Amino acid sequence: MFSGPPPSDYFAIFGIEKKLALDLEDLQRRFYANSREWHPDLHARAGAEQLALAEAASGALNDAWRVLRDPIARAEYVLKGEGFDIGEPRGRDVPPELLEEVFELNMALEEARDGDAGAKAEVARALRKFEGLLAEIDGERDRIFIACDAGAGREQLVQLRSLLNRRKYLQNLVRDARVSLA
Amino acid sequence: MSLFQIDFGAEDKPHKVVGIDLGTTNSLVAFMDLTAPKVIPGADGNPIVPSVVSIPEHGEPIVGAPALERLITHPDRTIYSVKRLMGRGVSDVQDELKLFPFHIAAGSESVIQLELGGKRFTPPGISAQVLRQLKRNAESFLGEPVDHAVITVPAYFNDAQRQATKDAGRIAGLQVMRLVNEPTAAALAYGLDKRNNGIVAVYDLGGGTFDISILKLHDGIFEVLATNGDTHLGGDDFDNLLLRVALEDIAAEWGTDLSGDQVAVQTLRRAVIDAKHQLSTLAVTTIAFHYQGRGYRRELTRDMLEKLITPIVNRTLGPCRSCMADAGVTPEQIDEVVLVGGSTRIPMVRQAVRALFKAEPHTELNPDEVVALGAAVQAGILSGHVHDKLLLDVTPLSLGIETMGGVVSKLIHRNSTIPATAAETFTTAVDGQRNVLIHVLQGEREMVRDCRSLARFDLKDIDPMPAGMAKIEVRFLIDANGILNVMAKDLRTGKEQTVEVKPSYGLSDEQVEAMILESFAKAEEDFNERQVREARVEADRILNAVDKAKGDDAYMELTDEERALVDNSIAELLLAYHGENHHLILNKLEALNKATMKLAELMMNTAVRGALKGTKIDA
Numbered sequence: 142m143f144s145g146p147p148p149s150d151y152f153a154i155f156g157i158e159k160k161l162a163l164d165l166e167d168l169q170r171r172f173y174a175n176s177r178e179w180h181p182d183l184h185a186r187a188g189a190e191q192l193a194l195a196e197a198a199s200g201a202l203n204d205a206w207r208v209l210r211d212p213i214a215r216a217e218y219v220l221k222g223e224g225f226d227i228g229e230p231r232g233r234d235v236p237p238e239l240l241e242e243v244f245e246l247n248m249a250l251e252e253a254r255d256g257d258a259g260a261k262a263e264v265a266r267a268l269r270k271f272e273g274l275l276a277e278i279d280g281e282r283d284r285i286f287i288a289c290d291a292g293a294g295r296e297q298l299v300q301l302r303s304l305l306n307r308r309k310y311l312q313n314l315v316r317d318a319r320v321s322l323a
Numbered sequence: 324m325s326l327f328q329i330d331f332g333a334e335d336k337p338h339k340v341v342g343i344d345l346g347t348t349n350s351l352v353a354f355m356d357l358t359a360p361k362v363i364p365g366a367d368g369n370p371i372v373p374s375v376v377s378i379p380e381h382g383e384p385i386v387g388a389p390a391l392e393r394l395i396t397h398p399d400r401t402i403y404s405v406k407r408l409m410g411r412g413v414s415d416v417q418d419e420l421k422l423f424p425f426h427i428a429a430g431s432e433s434v435i436q437l438e439l440g441g442k443r444f445t446p447p448g449i450s451a452q453v454l455r456q457l458k459r460n461a462e463s464f465l466g467e468p469v470d471h472a473v474i475t476v477p478a479y480f481n482d483a484q485r486q487a488t489k490d491a492g493r494i495a496g497l498q499v500m501r502l503v504n505e506p507t508a509a510a511l512a513y514g515l516d517k518r519n520n521g522i523v524a525v526y527d528l529g530g531g532t533f534d535i536s537i538l539k540l541h542d543g544i545f546e547v548l549a550t551n552g553d554t555h556l557g558g559d560d561f562d563n564l565l566l567r568v569a570l571e572d573i574a575a576e577w578g579t580d581l582s583g584d585q586v587a588v589q590t591l592r593r594a595v596i597d598a599k600h601q602l603s604t605l606a607v608t609t610i611a612f613h614y615q616g617r618g619y620r621r622e623l624t625r626d627m628l629e630k631l632i633t634p635i636v637n638r639t640l641g642p643c644r645s646c647m648a649d650a651g652v653t654p655e656q657i658d659e660v661v662l663v664g665g666s667t668r669i670p671m672v673r674q675a676v677r678a679l680f681k682a683e684p685h686t687e688l689n690p691d692e693v694v695a696l697g698a699a700v701q702a703g704i705l706s707g708h709v710h711d712k713l714l715l716d717v718t719p720l721s722l723g724i725e726t727m728g729g730v731v732s733k734l735i736h737r738n739s740t741i742p743a744t745a746a747e748t749f750t751t752a753v754d755g756q757r758n759v760l761i762h763v764l765q766g767e768r769e770m771v772r773d774c775r776s777l778a779r780f781d782l783k784d785i786d787p788m789p790a791g792m793a794k795i796e797v798r799f800l801i802d803a804n805g806i807l808n809v810m811a812k813d814l815r816t817g818k819e820q821t822v823e824v825k826p827s828y829g830l831s832d833e834q835v836e837a838m839i840l841e842s843f844a845k846a847e848e849d850f851n852e853r854q855v856r857e858a859r860v861e862a863d864r865i866l867n868a869v870d871k872a873k874g875d876d877a878y879m880e881l882t883d884e885e886r887a888l889v890d891n892s893i894a895e896l897l898l899a900y901h902g903e904n905h906h907l908i909l910n911k912l913e914a915l916n917k918a919t920m921k922l923a924e925l926m927m928n929t930a931v932r933g934a935l936k937g938t939k940i941d942a
Contacts, residue, residue, distance in 0.1 A: 175546050180713055181742065181803050185500060185705040198744035200800055203715075207739060 143194035147179075151205035151218060161301075163218060165210060172206045190273035216305055223295075225302050239274075242267065246314060253321045261322065268318040271311050278308045299313065329563065339472040340500055340706045341434055342698025345450060345488065347406040348530030348665065351692060352457040352472075353699035354465065355708055357914060360512065360699035362692050365460045366619060371373035372460070376452045377401040378439045386456040393728050398424055400440045403436035403557055403677040407531045408435050408446040409491075410484035412828050418555075419536060433828050440512045447491040454495035463853065464625075472497045473702040475694050476805075478504035479552030479719045481765050482777050483828040485806050493494050494838045500705050502804040505529070506536035509663040510545055513619060522548075522659030524647075526676050527694075528639060528685070529664035531557040535643045536656070537650040540843050543711040544801050547898040549649035549738045550719050552640035558599075560635050565623075568631065578604060582640030587614050603668045612711050631672045636675050645678055650740050661685040663693055693898065715740050718801050722777070725762035729771040734799055737767065745799045748814065755787040759795060776827035780809050783821045794818055850906070855882060858908035862900050865912060869893065869919055877925035885921060892918040 152159045153221040155171045177183070179202055194317035208214045217227045246267040285301045342353045342360065349371045353362045362370035367388060378392040378400050384395060389713055395399045407419055412429040420427065420601045428436040428443055437444045454474075461469045474497075476488050485502055491498035517779055520541050527534040534552040538545050574580045581587040601608040602625045612619040634835035647653065662684045666672060676684050688696065703709035717738045723731040724747065734745035749759050758784040764775030785793050794814040811820035830838075869889070872878060878886070892915040899907040 173541060173546075176544065177713060178713060181714065182501065182701075182704055183705075186707060196742050196800065196802060197744075200744040203740040203743055204745075207743075302654070 143179075143191060143198060146194070147201040149200040149201075151209055154202055154205040155286075160290045161216060162283065162290050164207060168206075168209060174203065175202050199225070204308070212286070213305065213308070216286070216301060219289075220302055220305070221296060222247075223298055225298065227302075227305075228314075242270065243314065246271075248319065250317060250321050251268070264318050266323050267313060268322065271315050271318070275308065275311050275315060278304060278311065284306070291300065334797075338471050339461075339465060339469055339779070340469060340473060340702035341457075342468055342700070342702045343454065343457055343472050343474045343693055344453065344505070344508075344698060345406070345474055345476075345491070346374055346529060346693035346694075347404050347532060347559065348374060349879065350453050350457060351695035352461045353692070353695040354461065355699050355703035355706075360696040360703070362695055363461050363464045365456075366463070370458055370695075372453065373403075374453050375401060375403045375452075376405070376449050377759040378442065378444070380440060384452045386452050386500055395586065395589045397634070398589045400446075401428075402437060402439065404531055405446050405449045407555070407559070408437075409450065409737055410481065410487035410758075410828055411435060411446075412812075415828075419827070428794070432831055434834075443839075445469045445486045445830065447494060447835075449479035450488070450491035451494035451838070454491055454497060457854075458495060458497060458783065465914060469498070469692050470496060470498055471500055471700045471702075471706075473501045473503055473705065474499055475503050475505045475508050475698050476717075477527075477529075477552060478534040478547075478550040479505050479532065479554050480805070481554075482721055482805070482807050483775075483826065484554065485804060489804070489806070492834045493835055496599070496839070501701060501808070503698055503701045504536065504547075504716055505532075505552065505694045506534045506550070506661075506663060507538070507547055507714055508695075508701060509661055509688075509693045510536070510538050510697070510699045510770045511712065511714065512693045512697035513661055513685060520659060522650075522652055522783060523654055523659045523661060524643075524657050524680055524682075525663060526643070526667065526680075527552075528666040528672060529557050530666070531555070531559050533557060533639050535639070535641065535646045536581035537652060544713050544715060546715040547717045548652070548741070550647070550717055552719070553638065553642060556635065556638055557664070561599060561632050561669075562592060562596055564631055565599060565610075565628075565637070566592050566923050569595055569612070569619075569621065572813075573612070574623060576619065577617060581614070582737070587813050590614060598623050599628065599667075600734060603670060612725070619875065622896075625670070632669075632671065636672055636689075638677065643760075643765055654681045657682055663690055665691055668696055716803070716805070717741060718743060718805055720765040720775075721767055722799065722801065722807065723763065723764050723774065725764075725771050731764050731766070731771055731774050733771060735801060739801075741803055741805060743801045747797050747799075749782065749793075749795045749797055750791050751785065751788070751793045753790050756790065757785050757787060758783055759785065759793075759796060763799075763809075777807065777827045778827055780811075781823040781825065782811050783823055785813070785820070786816075795930055797822075851903070854905040855903055855908070858912070859900060861897055862908055862912055864892065865915060868895065869915065872919065872922055872926060875922075875929070876927050877922060880925050883920060885918075888918045889915070889922070 148154055155168060179195055179198040181192055181195040181199055183193050208218050221227050246264065247261045249263035249267065253264050282304055285297060285304060287299060289297050339354060344351045351362055351370050351372065355358050365372060365387065372387040373391045374388065375390040375394060377393040377397060377685055379386040380387060390401055394403060404423065408416055413427055413434050413435055416435065416719065426438040428438045430436060434445050437449065472492060473491055474488055476485055478592040488502060489499045506527045509525050509527065510523055523538045523540060525536045531552045531719050532552065532554050533551065533556040536550040537547055537548045563839065577699050591612050594610050598608050598610045607622060607624045610621045610623055657680050660676060660680045660682045662673065662676065662932065667690050670741065673684060673754040700709055700712065704712055704898065718735065718741050719737060721733050721737045723733040726732045734747060735743050749761065751759065761780040763777045763780060764771060765777050768774050784793050785795065795811055797809060797811045799807060799809055811822050811823050812818065813820050892911065896915050897912040900913040
């Protein structure tokens with residue numbers, strides 16, 4: 142049933158081409174179909190060796206599913222495969238036009254922590270603004286996905302990486318703001 | 324065809340896999356019967372075995388209902404709710420110890436040692452007694468040895484608690500084919516997949532643990548999206564609260580504080596539990612308690628109970644909301660809600676669930692039995708008897724390793740579908756270093772001190788070389804049981820690397836082996852004894868039947884040789900009867916069966932002739 146370890150490439154595990162824009166329903170169907178073949182529960186009586194291979198195959202499938210179904214994790218996986226360094230966002234990933242806003246939000250967060258009720262309204266306002274920006278980024282992301290899949294060059298990937306970093310930065314701000322308001 | 328048909332087929336059948344719900348308060352065993360799972364009754368006809376073990380001064384441990392009685396007569400020798408201590412160290416259970424009359428022996432840092440009647444027991448050792456009782460019940464009922472099982476655990480159990488449950492199974496002589504999460508098992512038992520593809524929430528409030536799981540059903544696949552819970556929240560907490568109130572009440576009324584008197588406390592505990600149960604159907608009841616010639620009666624209304632337990636019931640709502648958030652679903656998207664665990668009989672709990680999920684919960688299956696039934700279905704999947712269903716479960720807690728500065732670096736996130744894997748490459752920090760120690764933790768917090776230490780893995784026998792040159796790839800695999808396996812490979816040589824595991828909590832492999840050896844001889848003896856007893860019962864039945872047949876006219880129709888063969892077979896069976904070999908008894912039984920085959924036929928013919936004679940045949 143299993144002749145060796147599963148493929149190490151996540152797209153190959155699903156038997157699909159490497160693409161950034163994926164049909165999630167198709168991916169889910171493939172996940173269930175492969176699970177029905179590979180899950181260790183279906184190899185419980187096949188002996189230790191087969192069971193270990195089933196475990197490895199099923200584990201790889203689950204890892205691949207977790208990464209590919211999430212557009213951000215999927216993009217990071219592809220970028221990593223292209224040799225990009227996916228690290229924590231750095232200061233220069235902050236969109237310059239937002240520097241002032243970010244500074245003000247951080248001030249408001251600080252004041253809110255100190256118990257300033259007025260600051261809360263300021264945090265809430267900034268939160269709405271940044272949530273809107275996140276949604277915009279996700280739209281832009283989908284456009285870049287399609288462009289990359291169409292065979293665009295490295296500059297598209299560089300653009301994608303910087304978009305993801307910007308997103309991560311905004312995401313952290315949004316999280317902090319939500320915690321502050323909760 | 325013989326009159327005295329016996330089934331000799333049992334020996335060659337493939338082994339049966341049973342499903343076991345090893346609960347805080349009650350345990351049950353179930354099996355897959357042709358098409359549906361069924362619970363197995365004990366000798367008393369009741370499938371529920373209270374998870375209570377009592378150690379008498381002489382003789383074997385007492386388990387189940389009789390042990391429950393001894394909780395009142397011998398509280399110092401009787402243990403209940405031991406599941407709360409599984410996979411824990413003494414510092415984890417300080418709160419429990421205030422409420423439980425357990426005596427903890429010294430040296431309980433990594434495995435709790437309970438002292439009962441001068442002997443020491445570990446929680447897995449005590450749980451093994453409950454499992455052994457369930458195994459015995461299953462063997463008597465099914466008439467064959469049972470040594471493979473699926474055992475359920477709370478979804479929110481960590482690695483050590485799962486490992487402890489597996490150890491308990493091994494000590495009881497069971498090969499644990501799979502640990503299944505209780506809420507997932509319940510979903511399987513309900514077979515909701517037949518009705519629709521949708522989102523199901525399982526709310527499981529048992530005796531000692533609370534779980535919430537959200538699943539997506541798709542053509543027989545049960546995919547858990549997220550799980551959450553509290554391994555220290557359950558019906559026990561309601562009991563303890565009522566008990567404390569009653570004790571205070573009695574202290575005020577009698578001027579006597581009974582809280583130090585274990586016999587009184589256990590008797591009163593039983594009284595408040597009875598009252599709690601009654602209030603699930605009645606609006607008002609009475610706590611009645613008699614002790615040393617004095618009586619205490621207190622009216623308790625459902626309203627009062629609800630006021631008391633509201634804070635505890637509310638503690639289940641936070642995990643439910645987190646679980647929905649992690650699963651990415653809103654209450655409106657949840658199609659079905661399933662209730663599991665005895666505490667969900669409380670009307671207020673049902674009301675809270677209804678309000679939260681905005682759906683009428685399923686209660687068709689007995690909440691005490693549903694988990695064991697689901698475990699039996701999973702046993703059917705593993706043994707190949709159930710084909711259309713498959714569970715895809717998740718790990719409830721994130722897994723990480725300790726890095727610089729006491730920070731935890733997460734490798735596998737919570738709610739990842741299992742089996743789940745991660746790999747990390749390690750190297751040496753100083754020249755010639757031979758070992759690398761990896762500290763693995765479970766939990767959601769950032770710092771080592773806030774997470775739960777799982778184990779330390781020692782990568783040994785690294786070839787000496789300059790610092791930073793070694794490259795050891797460590798693969799972490801959380802298997803389908805939710806238990807961590809670690810493998811390591813030297814990337815330069817491609818050789819598998821030795822990993823020595825030092826679990827932070829729990830028994831070492833050697834300790835488990837020693838406990839298995841100790842119990843194994845006894846279990847063999849037990850089973851053999853029972854088989855001999857059962858063979859003798861069968862022999863009695865046939866000897867009686869043959870005795871009666873000898874008085875029949877048909878007996879005289881046999882030849883002298885045939886009659887001699889019958890007598891001979893009887894004599895041989897009687898000889899085997901007094902021995903201890905059940906195979907021999909069954910063997911001689913079969914011989915007698917064969918020897919009387921003709922007699923049986925003759926008698927049958929006579930009976931038919933007699934029947935025909937007395938019947939008027941209408942043309």
